[in-house]
Amino acid sequence: MSSSLVSILRLIREKRVVDREQSPDLYDPRMEGAMVYTSESIASRIAWCQWQKTQTSAQPDLQGWHAEEEGLRDALLNRDHTNQYRDYPQGVFERYLLGLQDGRAMIRIEGLVHHRATSHL
DSSP: OOOHHHHHHHHHOOOOOOOTTTTTOOOOGHHHHHHHHHHHHHHHHHHHHHHHHHHHOOHHHHHHHHHHHHHHHHHHHTTTOOHHHTTSSSSHHHHHHHHHHHOOOOOOOHHHHHHHHHTTT
């Protein structure tokens, strides 16, 4: 697991918000409450992909789990490597898109939940 993901998970476990100094790519003051939950959800899914990679030795499966993991990371960090994955086999490309789209959906849902919660106060 990368050191940045480990530090993010540590903050989440301590129920602290990811702040600007510790992770400028993740900080959004409007999304503090949602970001903790969203980061935890995406980080759990990334950890699942990493575990799955340890359970297979088949190259297509390894590439698929790696691509899905990278898609989730890209969603979390607001990046997009879709064009780079177009040259990979179709299944790997689809797994990258799955991770990216799922991660973005989790972020959007948490933004809506956070917005609804704060607008009713």
